[in-house]
Amino acid sequence: MAANPMSQFDVYRIGPEIKVGAFDISFTNASLFMILSTVSILLIFNLGSKKNSILPNKIQLLAELSYTFVSKMISDTAGSKAKPYFAFIFSLFMFVLFCNMFGMIPYTFTVTSHIIVTFVLAAFIFIGVTVIGFIKHGFGYLKLFVPSGVPAVLLPLIVVIEIISYLSRPISLSVRLFANMMAGHTMMKVFGGFVISLGIVGGWLPLSFSVALTGLEILVAFLQAYVFAILTCIYLNDALNLHH
């Protein structure tokens, strides 16, 4: 098991098999880490919002800094109209961040390294943003595919490109996060395997790589959560403020 760098992504059942109709919704290690992430988020932010002191303690500061960080990110990219969606983007950012970060602990499972999870999130965002766009602008939302200032000759081509790029949004969004997480963890596992196979003599070099990679992966874990959230904001901005 230890030798295969992909086996860390295995999903396995914990406890009995649960079936609803034809669907298997058994509790798995993925479910466990989703629950762990959400529970820790709720715990931290509940503790951080409980007391309101003028000089915040550490956990309150953490909660308030995260709040202002996300709120600034949204207002910078999507403007003040995006305020009603703050809670969703905040939850999204925190969920992805915590899942990524939990994955950095050895012997844990990275929820976001599974394409199905990131794809469901991205598809939900895509559908939500499209619905918001049509509600706000009606069929005028289709003007998104017709950029202004383009020669009439090129217009059919541009419209096709725009539609393709719009439709590929959920795929790029989900694959970006999933691939980053998977590649990083696989690489760490491979280097970890080298440490074992090269032993006490030659294992030090891959070990040092592993240490450096851990730092890099923590950065990537944060960065990908940030990218995921900020791209959501940008898509939301397109739907709320039609610029084209």
Add this chain to the structure above:
Amino acid sequence: MVKKIYFQSIFFSFFFIKEAFAAESGGMPQLNPEFWVSQIFWLILTFGIMYLVLSKLILPKISKNLESRKSQILENIEAAEKQREDSDAKLKEYDEIISKSKLEANSIFNQAREKALKDIGAKREVLDKQIDNEIAEAEKEIDVLRKNAPDKINKIAIETSSELLQKLIGAEINNSSISAIVDDLSKRNGDKYYGN
């Protein structure tokens, strides 16, 4: 006991079979659709609950905390600003009082000096007058004395000469002749003796 070991061995053999199978299958476990539905279900469940709790309970509280802190800090800044203004005004008042009292002190000092100078002037005038008077009187006396001096000297000279002659010659000589000589002498040498 034997039964327990038996069951355990079966359990662990299952475990190992599964492990061996997983290792052999290779590929990406992400593309195995076996648990996709379960993952979607649990994702929606956990994320949904988290979103609801965060948006309904926790985030409003954090926002309220931030707002209240902001307003309190603003209030404090306002109060501090007001106090600063107050103290500035007080400082100005204090400065005014100081400069005013300085001016007052200056004027009092000047008045006192003027008064003292006036007093000194008046007294000096009186004294000068007195001194002038005394000097004038003394000069008058001196003048009188000076006027009377030649007569007295003549008289003394006449008497002295008459007595001298009497002693030398032993005969009485007429005073009038001596006085004539003395007068003559004094007229001739008066300038030399009296410095007139």
